[in-house]
Amino acid sequence: MNFQDGIAVVLLIAGCFFYLAGTVGLLRFGDVHSRLHALTKADNLGLMLVCAALAVLAADWRISALLALIWLLGLLAATVSAHLIARHARRGWE
Amino acid sequence: MAGSDVGKQSISNRQRMVWIGQTFVVLALVWLALNGLDGWWFGLLAASVGAVVGGLLASGQPHPWRPHRLAGFALFFLVESFKGGIDVAWRAFRPDLPINPEFHRCRLDLPEGQPRTLMVSVISLLPGTLSADLSDDGRELIIHTLMPEAMDSVWRLDARIRHLFSLPAAEAADE
Numbered sequence: 001m002n003f004q005d006g007i008a009v010v011l012l013i014a015g016c017f018f019y020l021a022g023t024v025g026l027l028r029f030g031d032v033h034s035r036l037h038a039l040t041k042a043d044n045l046g047l048m049l050v051c052a053a054l055a056v057l058a059a060d061w062r063i064s065a066l067l068a069l070i071w072l073l074g075l076l077a078a079t080v081s082a083h084l085i086a087r088h089a090r091r092g093w094e
Numbered sequence: 095m096a097g098s099d100v101g102k103q104s105i106s107n108r109q110r111m112v113w114i115g116q117t118f119v120v121l122a123l124v125w126l127a128l129n130g131l132d133g134w135w136f137g138l139l140a141a142s143v144g145a146v147v148g149g150l151l152a153s154g155q156p157h158p159w160r161p162h163r164l165a166g167f168a169l170f171f172l173v174e175s176f177k178g179g180i181d182v183a184w185r186a187f188r189p190d191l192p193i194n195p196e197f198h199r200c201r202l203d204l205p206e207g208q209p210r211t212l213m214v215s216v217i218s219l220l221p222g223t224l225s226a227d228l229s230d231d232g233r234e235l236i237i238h239t240l241m242p243e244a245m246d247s248v249w250r251l252d253a254r255i256r257h258l259f260s261l262p263a264a265e266a267a268d269e
Contacts, residue, residue: 086238
């Protein structure tokens with residue numbers, strides 16, 4: 001295992017840790033809005049770290065650009081769906 | 095009156111042209127990432143059509159961003175993403191679950207369109223804040239926070255977005 005693989009493994013493990021943290025938050029936090037915090041923020045960081053690890057392994061500018069694009073689309077999906085769920089939950093209670 | 099209206103119109107058209115140009119560059123870069131230089135002429139055509147149609151259909155006043163300030167905004171966003179992810183992970187794993195959720199109302203002074211959309215979207219990815227609802231006129235945002243001090247980052251984000259789009263500084267931010 002060379003240096004490049006080592007960096008990728010560290011990034012992958014860190015990314016998986018944040019996905020796990022997001023899921024733990026989803027299960028442990030008490031209400032819909034707090035749970036959304038765990039999902040959006042921890043998964044955003046998890047996806048970023050996993051994409052960074054794959055970019056390091058690929059060592060190719062085009063694949064890195066595509067991974068960055070995937071991350072941005074993932075962010076967009078996360079933030080829009082979190083806002084819609086949060087709004088629905090709030091208006092439903094009023 | 096008529097003179098100032100005409101002046102405003104031409105500024106607006108110029109902004110729309112800049113916005114179309116920026117959309118074209120972004121679309122062309124996405125094409126380049128997806129396909130490389132194979133069939134580049136078709137990529138340029140598709141990016142041009144996409145940018146022009148998008149620019150003409152964009153509702154309201156387009157707000158072009160400053161390309162040289164995008165890097166600063168991206169860095170701010172990366173740092174805040176790390177802080178947000180680490181913060182929420184720490185709270186999820188702590189046995190005593192240190193969260194204190196509450197709702198805040200805040201007035202949005204950013205202009206309609208890209209600045210406001212960016213603000214509402216990015217708030218959910220900052221540490222401890224989630225945009226929970228937007229009033230129907232778009233002037234008031236309900237923010238859900240995990241801890242009371244999280245609201246500070248909302249004002250920092252507001253200042254960053256004003257900088258990115260070259261908008262005047264907020265007067266209401268220090269209220």
